[in-house]
Amino acid sequence: MRRNICLIFCFIFMLLFFSGSPASSAQGQPLTIVSAWEASTIDPVVSGFVFTRMGCLETLVTSDKKGGIEPRLATTWKVSEDGLIWVFELRKGVIFHDGTPLTGEVAAASLNRTLAKGSLFKGTPIQSFSGEGMNVIVTTERPFSALPAYLVHYASAICAPSSFDKEGKVVKVVGTGFYRLTSFQEGKVIDFESFNDYWGDNASISHARYFAVPNPETRVLLAESGEGDIVVDIPADAALRLRENKNLTVISDPLPRVRLLTVNAKLPFFSSSRLRHALSYLIDREGIAKALLKNNKSGATQLFPTVSAWHNPKLTPLNYDPEKGRKILKEEGWLPEGKQKILTKNGQPFVFEILTYSSRPDLPVIAEVIQQALRNEGIIVKIRVEKSGMVPEGNKNGTLESAFIARNFGFVADPIGTLTSDFGPEKGRGGWGAINWNSTTFDEAVKTYIETFETERQVSLRKTMTSILQEELPAIPIAWYDNHVTVNHRIQGVSLDPSEVRPYPEGVEWAK
Amino acid sequence: MGKIIFFARTYFFRMVIVALGVSTLCFLAVEFAPGDRALDVAMARYGLDGATASAVEYVRTSEGLEKHPFIRYKAWLFSVIQGRWGHSLVGGEEIFPMLLRSFKRTTLLAGFSLLLSFLFAFPLGIYCGRHPGHYVDILSSLASSVLVSFPSFVRGAFLILLLAVNFHFFPVAGFSSFSHMVLPAITLAIGLAATSSRVIASSIQQACQTEHYKFAQHKGLCGKNLFFPHGLLNASVPIVTYVGLQAAGLLDGVVVIETLFAWPGLGSLLLDALRSGDILVIQGAGLLLGWIYVTVNTLTDWLSEGFIL
Numbered sequence: 001m002r003r004n005i006c007l008i009f010c011f012i013f014m015l016l017f018f019s020g021s022p023a024s025s026a027q028g029q030p031l032t033i034v035s036a037w038e039a040s041t042i043d044p045v046v047s048g049f050v051f052t053r054m055g056c057l058e059t060l061v062t063s064d065k066k067g068g069i070e071p072r073l074a075t076t077w078k079v080s081e082d083g084l085i086w087v088f089e090l091r092k093g094v095i096f097h098d099g100t101p102l103t104g105e106v107a108a109a110s111l112n113r114t115l116a117k118g119s120l121f122k123g124t125p126i127q128s129f130s131g132e133g134m135n136v137i138v139t140t141e142r143p144f145s146a147l148p149a150y151l152v153h154y155a156s157a158i159c160a161p162s163s164f165d166k167e168g169k170v171v172k173v174v175g176t177g178f179y180r181l182t183s184f185q186e187g188k189v190i191d192f193e194s195f196n197d198y199w200g201d202n203a204s205i206s207h208a209r210y211f212a213v214p215n216p217e218t219r220v221l222l223a224e225s226g227e228g229d230i231v232v233d234i235p236a237d238a239a240l241r242l243r244e245n246k247n248l249t250v251i252s253d254p255l256p257r258v259r260l261l262t263v264n265a266k267l268p269f270f271s272s273s274r275l276r277h278a279l280s281y282l283i284d285r286e287g288i289a290k291a292l293l294k295n296n297k298s299g300a301t302q303l304f305p306t307v308s309a310w311h312n313p314k315l316t317p318l319n320y321d322p323e324k325g326r327k328i329l330k331e332e333g334w335l336p337e338g339k340q341k342i343l344t345k346n347g348q349p350f351v352f353e354i355l356t357y358s359s360r361p362d363l364p365v366i367a368e369v370i371q372q373a374l375r376n377e378g379i380i381v382k383i384r385v386e387k388s389g390m391v392p393e394g395n396k397n398g399t400l401e402s403a404f405i406a407r408n409f410g411f412v413a414d415p416i417g418t419l420t421s422d423f424g425p426e427k428g429r430g431g432w433g434a435i436n437w438n439s440t441t442f443d444e445a446v447k448t449y450i451e452t453f454e455t456e457r458q459v460s461l462r463k464t465m466t467s468i469l470q471e472e473l474p475a476i477p478i479a480w481y482d483n484h485v486t487v488n489h490r491i492q493g494v495s496l497d498p499s500e501v502r503p504y505p506e507g508v509e510w511a512k
Numbered sequence: 513m514g515k516i517i518f519f520a521r522t523y524f525f526r527m528v529i530v531a532l533g534v535s536t537l538c539f540l541a542v543e544f545a546p547g548d549r550a551l552d553v554a555m556a557r558y559g560l561d562g563a564t565a566s567a568v569e570y571v572r573t574s575e576g577l578e579k580h581p582f583i584r585y586k587a588w589l590f591s592v593i594q595g596r597w598g599h600s601l602v603g604g605e606e607i608f609p610m611l612l613r614s615f616k617r618t619t620l621l622a623g624f625s626l627l628l629s630f631l632f633a634f635p636l637g638i639y640c641g642r643h644p645g646h647y648v649d650i651l652s653s654l655a656s657s658v659l660v661s662f663p664s665f666v667r668g669a670f671l672i673l674l675l676a677v678n679f680h681f682f683p684v685a686g687f688s689s690f691s692h693m694v695l696p697a698i699t700l701a702i703g704l705a706a707t708s709s710r711v712i713a714s715s716i717q718q719a720c721q722t723e724h725y726k727f728a729q730h731k732g733l734c735g736k737n738l739f740f741p742h743g744l745l746n747a748s749v750p751i752v753t754y755v756g757l758q759a760a761g762l763l764d765g766v767v768v769i770e771t772l773f774a775w776p777g778l779g780s781l782l783l784d785a786l787r788s789g790d791i792l793v794i795q796g797a798g799l800l801l802g803w804i805y806v807t808v809n810t811l812t813d814w815l816s817e818g819f820i821l
Contacts (some may be wrong), residue, residue: 040557040600041602041603043604119557120562122567169604185687188776189687189688213685214774217772218685218771222685225680386547387552388560389547389548389551389552389555389789390547392551393548418561421564421565429565
């Protein structure tokens with residue numbers, strides 16, 4: 001027995017000896033960025049977000065961190081008078097990680113591959129990309145003012161010809177960024193090293209690592225242990241706790257993402273904007289934001305958060321006014337009946353189902369709070385938690401009564417694409433937005449916005465569209481998103497991009 | 513020789529039937545589950561916001577998802593027979609190397625956990641079995657009940673907080689080095705040892721109370737000469753069966769631990785594939801898991817038979 005105990009202790013000692021000390025020193029270690037999202041493949045069309053956000057791949061244009069666009073690989077761009085041909089002039093002296101130069105032909109070939117294989121340009125009027133010297137020429141079927149916004153997206157990142165085999169399959173990732181790829185371990189651990197011939201400022205830290213950890217609790221522990229220098233997507237309650245940690249700074253920035261309750265306008269209780277507003281008045285957004293999201297300001301007063309260029313401060317904010325909500329419902333003939341005092345009109349009880357999904361864990365929890373709030377007002381809500389794919393499926397087959405979802409209006413720099421797909425003409429809808437709601441004025445505004453190149457006109461059209469969505473309320477905004485990120489004090493210079501486009505390591509260095 | 517041929521034949525038939533049965537059931541379960549497979553794949557591939565209507569149609573046509581499910585199943589079956597397992601609908605990677613890599617990692621973690629658990633459970637179980645009612649036996653029984661009642665997720669989180677966050681002995685999560693495997697293995701081993709030590713103790717206790725054991729004792733045998741051939745050998749049958757089941761369960765039942773420690777094994781691969789509707793990966797994993805279960809069960813049977821003989 002004693003001999004066995006001795007053996008066990010020897011074994012434990014050996015384990016400790018071989019384990020080393022993972023977070024004992026910073027210098028000489030890579031800059032480690034921990035994120036929730038794995039790269040399922042090295043193909044930038046699918047998983048390019050890892051490579052653009054780590055500064056390995058670059059796009060022609062990028063986010064200016066204020067909701068606008070600024071040059072990256074292209075220095076200037078202009079559009080022909082008929083709005084059908086765009087010319088992007090490329091930056092001179094840019095070379096890829098394999099030493100080959102960036103030219104118009106190379107960039108156009110990379111973009112044409114995205115056009116053929118990716119989802120980004122599908123449904124847009126883009127016809128083709130071609131290269132002439134240091135220019136990339138884009139031809140569109142009809143005027144398409146949102147083109148530069150689409151070129152900010154990771155799927156349009158420019159890769160060297162050596163990235164692809166003869167069939168166009170990606171065999172390695174060769175870009176122009178300040179980091180070059182050194183190893184790709186199943187899309188979960190991805191290593192980079194500094195590229196010394198970068199056209200701009202070189203990376204201060206010689207090596208960087210992207211570590212994908214989908215489990216939020218593990219990400220929090222990685223931040224606490226010091227193994228993650230920048231840890232993104234920290235849950236709100238954990239962010240609050242980590243603020244007490246002396247080794248970390250927690251940055252909480254709003255994102256152009258919103259939690260929405262989309263409702264089926266064909267159902268009698270959602271058939272008019274007045275009824276939809278009544279429902280909106282019964283939901284205490286500020287309470288939800290304070291109790292669950294730990295930020296009073298994240299209660300959505302309109303569709304677009306303050307961080308979006310589409311936020312319209314002149315709109316009457318959506319607020320919590322249960323008295324007003326009850327009054328509207330009463331005027332519309334919804335009166336409490338029976339022992340349970342369920343609102344009923346013409347024998348039909350106010351009962352509906354909210355479909356939501358757990359891949360964003362906060363959604364079912366908030367849905368339950370809404371359920372309870374509405375139950376107190378005599379409205380019965382059933383919650384169904386399914387795969388997210390059931391939302392567009394239900395929208396298409398007409399069975400969806402309402403859905404509580406999260407939408408990213410920063411997917412491309414200008415949210416017009418997402419807006420068109422969610423609220424625009426019914427034919428091109430993706431199933432995530434309005435259910436059985438249409439507005440010809442809105443459709444006209446979308447069409448004109450896409451085809452106009454005058455900034456002032458576009459600003460005015462944005463106001464028109466946001467006003468329609470606020471007045472008609474085909475989807476009831478509930479809460480905006482915050483991005484909680486921890487930064488270890490070993491590093492400095494971290495500046496986050498609300499559009500989630502610019503590289504994390506940009507300007508980052510070891511703390512002096 | 514005849515026995516070996518019998519075992520080999522049984523193993524082969526079991527393997528074919530179970531592996532095919534499991535993969536077919538996986539296919540049916542995924543294919544006839546509510547929802548659109550092309551939409552699931554598009555969302556996994558391009559993200560929820562990138563899965564536009566045109567992207568979904570592109571996935572449907574480029575991956576042949578518009579074809580009738582049974583035509584696709586037939587095509588998959590024929591290609592598997594020819595050694596081609598197809599490619600992932602999400603990442604495009606070849607499925608066989610993907611499965612092999614995850615299987616290797618899971619086997620490594622499972623093997624190491626079993627080894628650790630055995631190092632604790634075996635001496636403890638034997639001691640408790642030979643000294644029933646001793647304070648070690650009572651304490652071991654109590655500790656076993658407490659440890660088993662803690663879910664593996666809680667055990668893992670506690671160990672991370674203690675050994676990784678506070679003392680920095682081991683990394684929190686990852687899979688790049690041996691040190692990454694230690695914490696998940698200890699977490700699993702604690703749960704395994706808590707139950708197997710009791711199974712060992714109980715088997716030893718029962719074996720030591722049998723008539724033939726007592727007869728050997730009366731014959732004058734004592735110490736190692738009595739315990740090893742007449743006690744331990746007879747107690748081995750239930751122990752081997754139980755450890756075999758533990759081993760098979762570990763190979764696909766450690767999803768929680770793999771998720772917590774970001775260990776990319778077979779369980780998490782299967783979970784990801786189920787979430788994204790990556791039907792070919794699910795079928796491949798089903799096939800592999802079927803094969804694993806049959807192999808482990810056959811091996812257990814063989815060992816048990818061997819011990820009895």
